[in-house]
Amino acid sequence: xxxxxxYMHAVAQALPERRRDEITRELRANILDSLxxxxxxxxxxxxxxxVAAVLVALGHPQQVAASFLPPQQLVSADLFPLYKQSLHxxxxxxxxxxxxxxxxxxxxxxxxxxxxxxxxxxxxxLITFAVITGLFYVFSNPPGGxxxxxxxxxxxxxxxxxxxxxxxxxxxxxxxxDFASDLFFLLLLNYSFWMPSEHVSRxxxxxxxxxxxxxxLLSGVMIVSLLFGLWNMVYQYWTIPKLVMEAxxxxxxxxxxxxxxxxxQILVHTDNPSVEPVEILxxxxxxxxxxxxxxxMWLMFMAGWNLYRIWQLSRT
Amino acid sequence: MSEEHxxxxxxxLRRGILVLAVLGSLRQPHYGYSLRKQLQEAGIDIDEGTxxxxxxxxxxQGLLSSEWQQGEGRERRYYxxxxxxxxxxxxxxxxxxxxxKHVGKILEVENGNN
Numbered sequence: 127x128x129x130x131x132x133y134m135h136a137v138a139q140a141l142p143e144r145r146r147d148e149i150t151r152e153l154r155a156n157i158l159d160s161l162x163x164x165x166x167x168x169x170x171x172x173x174x175x176x177v178a179a180v181l182v183a184l185g186h187p188q189q190v191a192a193s194f195l196p197p198q199q200l201v202s203a204d205l206f207p208l209y210k211q212s213l214h215x216x217x218x219x220x221x222x223x224x225x226x227x228x229x230x231x232x233x234x235x236x237x238x239x240x241x242x243x244x245x246x247x248x249x250x251x252l253i254t255f256a257v258i259t260g261l262f263y264v265f266s267n268p269p270g271g272x273x274x275x276x277x278x279x280x281x282x283x284x285x286x287x288x289x290x291x292x293x294x295x296x297x298x299x300x301x302x303x304d305f306a307s308d309l310f311f312l313l314l315l316n317y318s319f320w321m322p323s324e325h326v327s328r329x330x331x332x333x334x335x336x337x338x339x340x341x342x343l344l345s346g347v348m349i350v351s352l353l354f355g356l357w358n359m360v361y362q363y364w365t366i367p368k369l370v371m372e373a374x375x376x377x378x379x380x381x382x383x384x385x386x387x388x389x390x391q392i393l394v395h396t397d398n399p400s401v402e403p404v405e406i407l408x409x410x411x412x413x414x415x416x417x418x419x420x421x422x423m424w425l426m427f428m429a430g431w432n433l434y435r436i437w438q439l440s441r442t
Numbered sequence: 443m444s445e446e447h448x449x450x451x452x453x454x455l456r457r458g459i460l461v462l463a464v465l466g467s468l469r470q471p472h473y474g475y476s477l478r479k480q481l482q483e484a485g486i487d488i489d490e491g492t493x494x495x496x497x498x499x500x501x502x503q504g505l506l507s508s509e510w511q512q513g514e515g516r517e518r519r520y521y522x523x524x525x526x527x528x529x530x531x532x533x534x535x536x537x538x539x540x541x542x543k544h545v546g547k548i549l550e551v552e553n554g555n556n
Contacts, residue, residue, distance in 0.1 A: 149498070152474070152519050156494055159475030159518070185491040193495035 140191035383422030
């Protein structure tokens with residue numbers, strides 16, 4: 127009997143208090159019936175081993191307790207696709223925000239603390255994971271058992287994305303990285319608007335005058351690209367009008383960058399007597415010119431690639 | 443197909459039918475152990491860890507009524523179909539007969555082709 131008491135105690139521990147007495151009372155009666163049957167068959171009292179075997183056949187106390195309760199899931203099978211998608215977007219959002227924060231910190235102080243960046247991304251990623259999982263736990267186990275919402279209710283076959291080729295799907299991760307890099311360069315180009323004046327006054331280099339003339343136009347192209355990126359995050363597939371827009375953005379940025387790469391100097395010394403001049407400025411200008419040139423060429427190629435895809439889609 | 447996979451499919455197939463078998467058996471009152479014995483005698487072997495929670499769930503859904511009775515010096519909880527359970531058993535039974543007939547025909551055709 128002591129073994130049974132221990133078993134019942136272990137089952138009771140895993141049950142909610144309001145159902146504890148009722149379930150354990152019934153379970154005990156069932157166990158005693160099983161032992162009674164052994165007694166009748168063997169014509170003797172069940173041995174300790176036989177009692178243990180009956181309990182083992184019933185199952186682990188936690189398992190037995192759980193089987194008497196309504197099934198609970200961290201995330202229901204129905205909601206799992208949406209859960210995975212939410213985690214996917216959550217991770218991308220954390221990554222973009224982390225990169226923006228890192229970029230602002232770098233442009234502000236000049237320090238590149240990659241360990242801090244990694245630590246921040248991991249911590250924010252874990253918090254995002256916990257919050258999303260917590261929300262889906264509530265959605266999967268709603269109070270009262272009535273579903274809080276049905277995410278698969280509002281749809282119609284006509285509203286599904288008009289996608290006929292696999293490349294028409296836009297990758298969220300790729301779009302996220304594009305968005306973050308656009309934002310980074312937009313901030314870099316327009317540092318004078320947001321950087322504290324004391325930091326600006328301590329800068330050793332600045333954009334050369336001919337480059338500065340092109341910054342407003344390039345910024346305009348990047349703002350359009352950012353807005354277009356947001357649009358692509360909502361409607362993640364390419365259509366002919368979107369490809370035309372993408373081609374125009376790539377072409378616009380390419381023309382400006384190729385023009386800028388032909389200038390003799392991209393960066394020049396500030397006339398700040400308190401700051402030591404940068405010794406390798408000439409080398410840096412060569413590297414930047416080459417970099418800007420090849421980015422411009424890449425964007426030109428991408429504009430051509432967009433045109434090729436427009437042609438492909440127009441044939442279907 | 444692995445044994446494990448076969449066992450999983452077998453359990454899936456049995457899951458719905460067990461409810462029907464339990465409801466059918468509880469036209470007469472039974473306590474947990476006697477219900478299990480009756481099912482075993484009818485050729486349906488179900489382990490205690492599955493049967494007792496299933497009976498409890500059906501009772502929670504209002505398909506079974508229950509009462510504690512003293513017998514052979516011990517208390518036992520007797521279950522029996524409630525009026526709601528009787529109606530449901532009738533519908534489920536008819537559904538089962540229909541399904542059994544249709545699936546039987548399909549299996550017969552398959553066997554004939556083989």
